[in-house]
Amino acid sequence: MPKTRRQFLQLASTAGIGLLTPLGYTGIVAADDPTSWFRNPLGLPPVLEGRLHGGERVIDLSLGYGTSEFLGDRPTPTVGINGAYLGPVLRVQQGGNIRLNVTNRLSEPSTLHWHGLNLPATMDGGPHQIVDPGKTWTSAFKVHQAASTQWYHSHMYHRTGIQVYFGLAGMFIIDDPRGNALNLPSDYGVDDIPLILQDRSFNQNGSFRYASSMHDRMMGMMGQFMLVNGTAFARFDVKKPLTRLRILNGSNARIYNLEFSDRREFLQIATDGGLLEAPVPMRNIVLAPGERAEILVGFSAEKDVMLRHKPLPRPNGSGSAMMGMMAMMAGADQPFDVMRFVAPRDLSKLAEIPVRLVEPRNWSATDAVRTRRFTLNMRMGMGMMQGGGFGINGRAMDLRRIDARVPLGDVEIWDIYNDSPMAHPIHIHNTQFRILDRDGKSPQANEQGLKDTVLVYSGERVRVITQFENYSDAAAPYMFHCHILEHEDAGMMGQFVVVT
Numbered sequence: 001m002p003k004t005r006r007q008f009l010q011l012a013s014t015a016g017i018g019l020l021t022p023l024g025y026t027g028i029v030a031a032d033d034p035t036s037w038f039r040n041p042l043g044l045p046p047v048l049e050g051r052l053h054g055g056e057r058v059i060d061l062s063l064g065y066g067t068s069e070f071l072g073d074r075p076t077p078t079v080g081i082n083g084a085y086l087g088p089v090l091r092v093q094q095g096g097n098i099r100l101n102v103t104n105r106l107s108e109p110s111t112l113h114w115h116g117l118n119l120p121a122t123m124d125g126g127p128h129q130i131v132d133p134g135k136t137w138t139s140a141f142k143v144h145q146a147a148s149t150q151w152y153h154s155h156m157y158h159r160t161g162i163q164v165y166f167g168l169a170g171m172f173i174i175d176d177p178r179g180n181a182l183n184l185p186s187d188y189g190v191d192d193i194p195l196i197l198q199d200r201s202f203n204q205n206g207s208f209r210y211a212s213s214m215h216d217r218m219m220g221m222m223g224q225f226m227l228v229n230g231t232a233f234a235r236f237d238v239k240k241p242l243t244r245l246r247i248l249n250g251s252n253a254r255i256y257n258l259e260f261s262d263r264r265e266f267l268q269i270a271t272d273g274g275l276l277e278a279p280v281p282m283r284n285i286v287l288a289p290g291e292r293a294e295i296l297v298g299f300s301a302e303k304d305v306m307l308r309h310k311p312l313p314r315p316n317g318s319g320s321a322m323m324g325m326m327a328m329m330a331g332a333d334q335p336f337d338v339m340r341f342v343a344p345r346d347l348s349k350l351a352e353i354p355v356r357l358v359e360p361r362n363w364s365a366t367d368a369v370r371t372r373r374f375t376l377n378m379r380m381g382m383g384m385m386q387g388g389g390f391g392i393n394g395r396a397m398d399l400r401r402i403d404a405r406v407p408l409g410d411v412e413i414w415d416i417y418n419d420s421p422m423a424h425p426i427h428i429h430n431t432q433f434r435i436l437d438r439d440g441k442s443p444q445a446n447e448q449g450l451k452d453t454v455l456v457y458s459g460e461r462v463r464v465i466t467q468f469e470n471y472s473d474a475a476a477p478y479m480f481h482c483h484i485l486e487h488e489d490a491g492m493m494g495q496f497v498v499v500t
């Protein structure tokens with residue numbers, strides 16, 4: 001059955017009047033003939049390595065307004081970093097010292113947070129490192145992490161959702177000698193491709209439509225068009241038979257379950273924190289907001305293939321009938337195409353793939369000196385209808401309250417229980433952790449690497465183990481929070497300090 005007009009109308013009816021609906025195509029819903037739609041060359045963010053000055057890599061970033069043409073003749077007002085929408089790919093070396101100068105040319109305060117990085121709390125770019133309009137904030141630190149795909153984005157409390165939605169985000173790639181020696185595809189834009197996945201809704205005049213309804217605030221903002229690196233209906237012309245995709249879920253709220261339209265196998269080689277021990281064969285991958293995955297995909301000559309989303313068994317991880325209904329209204333249970341890959345006729349033979357990658361950092365449960373318990377809350381009933389009740393351990397975020405004091409260097413287990421009817425991706429700043437177990441069971445092979453964001457399903461208990469290293473500061477906190485940005489903005493966030 002064609003999943004086109006009728007289902008889209010159901011979605012549109014919940015999303016208000018004045019929504020842009022291109023005729024014949026149904027936004028995120030799978031098209032009958034995707035090849036006729038997916039024609040726009042995939043945009044590639046420029047790479048910024050900064051200039052060497054006094055032993056540091058200096059990177060200048062400027063937040064400003066722009067106009068983007070996602071849908072042809074209907075310009076969209078956007079914000080970006082050194083450009084109209086999104087920012088450059090920052091590319092740095094492990095062990096290097098970097099200095100990021102962030103100038104805010106917007107008319108409202110903002111921040112830039114370096115997601116996934118181990119750094120001093122005052123350099124983190126969280127809600128306490130506000131950059132006022134016209135001002136420049138400098139973040140300088142040493143890059144400790146191994147080769148990995150990180151990212152950066154606004155973390156302005158109560159405004160994170162809208163600022164990221166309008167474009168304040170970018171990818172942050174770290175290289176190291178170990179990663180370079182593996183002979184993985186690493187020619188940026190040729191066989192090493194960033195894919196920043198975002199879903200967006202548009203008004204008739206081309207402007208973004210951002211969370212205006214109670215529904216958007218509860219489920220998180222989900223859009224009806226897929227943008228990949230800011231390109232709608234993206235097409236990538238494959239250049240090499242083995243291609244590495246660095247996939248970032250940069251969406252506000254949508255959880256993707258990605259697969260190729262021919263169900264081909266691919267290899268996951270990295271998680272949030274970098275390379276896995278060995279490539280993991282996969283046919284689909286779940287990525288929640290904030291999570292990254294690097295995958296290797298083999299392409300053969302003259303084959304067209306779509307990357308698509310297939311609904312999860314529990315739409316958006318919903319644990320109740322009501323949330324399931326809301327997820328359906330948000331389109332979380334709809335399949336749709338994300339982008340298209342077109343392979344040329346003269347593609348050469350597949351390259352060799354390393355069998356072993358790296359030995360990522362690990363801890364065993366017996367190393368832990370304590371366990372901290374966190375319960376994720378959404379108040380049901382009237383409180384929920386009013387858009388309130390988001391919290392951790394029964395309390396909403398308070399910028400003046402420290403929720404946890406972690407001794408520097410201690411190995412800790414964070415035991416996260418989701419006592420709410422929907423799934424929440426939980427992100428911990430300043431560290432990369434390991435998932436110990438999900439409801440007592442070891443995580444899947446592709447989740448057995450370093451992570452900084454973990455999806456916790458409704459009713460699930462996830463234990464992660466980690467160690468906070470290198471920096472302590474009793475006064476300046478780091479954040480831990482749900483990465484559904486509307487939940488974070490509504491208070492599903494807490495603060496911890498690392499102390500000596």
Ligand SMILES: [Cu+2]
Pocket residue numbers: 423424425482483484487488492
């Ligand atoms: Cu959440």
